[in-house]
Amino acid sequence: MQKKCIFLISARKKLLKTCLYYLNKNYNQKYNYPILIFYHGNKYDSYKFRESIRKINKKTQYRFHKIIPKLPSNIKRKDLFWNLDNPYAKTFIGRIGYLHANHFWNNFMKFKELKEFDYLMRIDDDSWFKNKIKFSLFDELDKQNGYFGTAYTNNFNGEWQLNTRVNLFEWIKEYVDSNKLIVKYKPLLESLNGEKDNLSFHSLDLSCGNCNIYNRKMFNKKEWKTYNNSFNKIAGGYRYRWTDCEVITLYAYIHLDNPLINFNLKEKNLYFNQLPNTKVITDKKTSILLYLLKFKKTFKEYLGISKFISKKLK
Numbered sequence: 001m002q003k004k005c006i007f008l009i010s011a012r013k014k015l016l017k018t019c020l021y022y023l024n025k026n027y028n029q030k031y032n033y034p035i036l037i038f039y040h041g042n043k044y045d046s047y048k049f050r051e052s053i054r055k056i057n058k059k060t061q062y063r064f065h066k067i068i069p070k071l072p073s074n075i076k077r078k079d080l081f082w083n084l085d086n087p088y089a090k091t092f093i094g095r096i097g098y099l100h101a102n103h104f105w106n107n108f109m110k111f112k113e114l115k116e117f118d119y120l121m122r123i124d125d126d127s128w129f130k131n132k133i134k135f136s137l138f139d140e141l142d143k144q145n146g147y148f149g150t151a152y153t154n155n156f157n158g159e160w161q162l163n164t165r166v167n168l169f170e171w172i173k174e175y176v177d178s179n180k181l182i183v184k185y186k187p188l189l190e191s192l193n194g195e196k197d198n199l200s201f202h203s204l205d206l207s208c209g210n211c212n213i214y215n216r217k218m219f220n221k222k223e224w225k226t227y228n229n230s231f232n233k234i235a236g237g238y239r240y241r242w243t244d245c246e247v248i249t250l251y252a253y254i255h256l257d258n259p260l261i262n263f264n265l266k267e268k269n270l271y272f273n274q275l276p277n278t279k280v281i282t283d284k285k286t287s288i289l290l291y292l293l294k295f296k297k298t299f300k301e302y303l304g305i306s307k308f309i310s311k312k313l314k
Contacts, residue, residue: 002118004138007036007108009067009101010125011043017053018275019125024057026129026270031136033121034061036113038104040069040097065113069100075235084240088163092241102237105209105244107228109219117216122244124210128272133265137213141261147218148252149261151211151271154245157202164241169197172250175230185253204253207260209245210273223255 006028010016020035028035037044037053044050044064054062071077082093092098108114108122119138141149173192176183183189191201218224236242252259265271 003116004031004119004121005034005036005114005117006121006123007038007114008123008125008127009038009040009104011039011097011101012125013043013049015275015278016125017056019123019127019129020053020056020062022129022275023123023127024060026131027133028060029057032057032060034063036063036065038065038067038111038113040067040100063113065111067100067104069097071238072103072232072235074233075238079235079239081239081241084163084166086163086166088160089241099238099241102241102243106231106237106242106247109214109216120214120216122209122212122214124273126273126275126278127210128275129270130272131270133270137263140263141213141215144258144261146258146261147215147256148207148248148259149213149263150207150209151263152208152266152273153205153260153262154208155203155205157199162197162202164243165197165202165246166240168236168240168242168246169201171230171234171236172254175227176254179226181254183254184257185259188250188253204249205260205262206245206249208266208273209243211265211271212244212248213261213263218252218256221255224251227251227255 006023016037023035045066050062050064054060056062080096081099082089082095104111105122108120114120119141121137137149141147169192175181176192183192187200187204191198191204194200231237231242231247236247249260266273
C-alpha cells in the first residue's frame with residue numbers, strides 16, 4: 001500500500017493552528033494523511049501546544065520533528081543572501097531561519113522522517129485551504145501521469161523576483177551544458193539559447209512552492225541526485241535565496257516528459273497562498289536592526305528636505 005503525507009516547516013504558532021484547521025476542514029478530514037511538522041529551536045517543544053494541534057482531528061497523526069539548523073561547511077555568514085548588492089537582499093538581513101528553511105525545501109527528500117512515504121504534499125504554515133477540495137491531489141497527480149503537481153503557477157518577473165534569482169540563469173545553463181543534456185521543456189530550452197537573464201527565462205511558469213505535490217519516484221532518479229548535488233555545492237538556497245519554486249521546477253523542465261501538473265486551485269477559489277494577517281517572522285536583534293535602517297533612511301530624507309528648504313529661504 002502506498003504511503004502519503006503532508007509536511008511543512010513552521011515558525012509561526014498562531015498561523016500554524018489556523019492553517020491546519022482549514023487544511024483539515026476543507027481537505028484532509030476526508031483522507032487523514034499524516035501531517036509532519038518540522039521546526040527549528042524550541043518553538044513547538046510544548047506538549048500542551050502539540051496536544052492542542054492534535055485536537056483538530058484525533059484521527060489524523062500530527063508528528064513534530066525538531067531540526068538543528070547548521071550552515072553547510074561550504075558557505076560562511078559573509079556569503080549569505082543578504083550580503084548581495086540588491087535592494088531586496090538588504091531588507092532580508094538577519095533572516096537566517098528562512099534560509100535554513102529554504103535549504104530544507106530543496107532537500108526534504110533526504111530527511112529520514114519522510115523516507116517512508118511514496119507521495120508527499122508540501123505546504124507552508126500560512127497556506128489557506130479556503131473551500132472544499134473534493135478530490136485527492138495525489139490521485140489526481142497519478143491520473144495525469146505526473147510526478148510533480150502544484151496548487152497554482154506564477155510567472156512573475158518583477159524586481160523582487162529578479163533579486164532572488166541572481167546567477168540562476170548561469171547555473172542552469174552551465175548544468176545543462178556540462179552534463180550535455182537535452183532540455184525537454186521547449187520554452188526553457190529556447191530561453192537558455194537566448195541572452196543572459198532574458199525575459200523568457202524569467203517568465204517561465206513556476207510551481208507556487210507553498211502547496212506542491214510529489215511522487216517520490218521523481219527524487220529517486222540519478223538525474224535528481226546529480227542536480228541536487230550541484231545545487232548544494234554552491235549553496236544556492238543560502239547564497240542566492242533560490243527556492244524550490246525555481247529549483248525543483250527547473251529540474252522538472254529539464255528532465256521530465258510531463259514536468260508540472262497545475263491544479264489551478266487558486267483560480268478555482270479553493271486555495272490561497274497566504275492566510276489573512278500573515279506576517280514575516282524576525283528575531284529581536286533583526287527587528288531592531290531593520291528599525292534602525294528605516295530610521296536612518298527617514299533621517300536622511302529629513303536632512304534632504306531641510307537643506308532644500310534652507311536653500312529656498314536664502
